[in-house]
Amino acid sequence: MVKFSRNGCWLRIVCAGLILASGCANQTGPLSKKNTFLESAGADFDDWPNRIIEDSQATFLREDNFSALMLAGGASVAMHYSNADKNLAENFERHRAFQGFTDESLNIIGSPGTHFAVTGLWYAISAESGDEFNKQRAWTMMTSLSVTGLVIVGLKAVRDNDTPNGKSWAWPSGHTASSFTVASVLDEFYGPKVGIPAYVLASLVGYRMMDVGDHWGSDVVFGATLGWIVGHTIAGRHKKLEIAGFEVLPYTASNDGPVLGVNLMKRF
DSSP states (O other), X not given: OOOOOSSOHHHHHHHHHHHHHHHHTTOOOOOXXXXXXXXXXXXXXXXXXXXXXXXXXXXXXXXXXHHHHHHHHHHHHHHHHTTHHHHHHHHHHHSOOOOHHHHHHHHHHTOHHHHHHHHHHHHHHHHHHTOHHHHHHHHHHHHHHHHHHHHHHHHHHXXXXXXXXXXXXXXXXXXXXXHHHHHHHHHHHHOXXXXXXXXXXXXXXXXXXXXXXXXXXXXXXXXXXXXXXXXXXXXXXXXXXXXXXXXXEEEEEOTTSOEEEEEEEOOO
């Protein structure tokens, strides 16, 4: 009989490889050995607080994002105080879907710790190889996860309610929010072919959190909304302009007078 330990270190490594491959295989930039991982990380971390502040402002000061979060918050309050949360929890308790290996796998895949570890690996490999394109995308993912994580911790500390199975800091679901952040960033960067499977996996993580009693339905609803908004806004803000998969670059020439235009470039 094979026993699967709670920490699931081997599965984290497998997840890291799979997610890293999905990111790096789709787009690769020109290689340059000018910047090593430590040099790049030092420069990016120096600017990290400013970037988090700017990305947070760009995310939460947008009227449409703020309205969506208020609606999700209102839905969470309504679910919790109308017994909808309680009824859902009782139904999940009677009809468990995930147990054993499947349960633990989704718990690890949806963990913010796993997401940060995989993103760090993506960043390190890209920086060390001089792949500026993927390094910047990894750093955008890292920033998105950081913004989501900071908001989640703050809200949990303020709300400080218990989960169906008696754990503390229930609302909102950090696993769900982080998973939807990852899915949203991947969707922005690589389109539906990567985004749709990522959303399916994020949804399974959210379902699992309710299924095992780790979170109320209201925790998952707000967490998913927060992750979706943060991921799409920040990734969209830093994504280079593309048309049909081609990167749009400025074009200038001076043959027989100045000429301005655009170049369409695609990396293979």
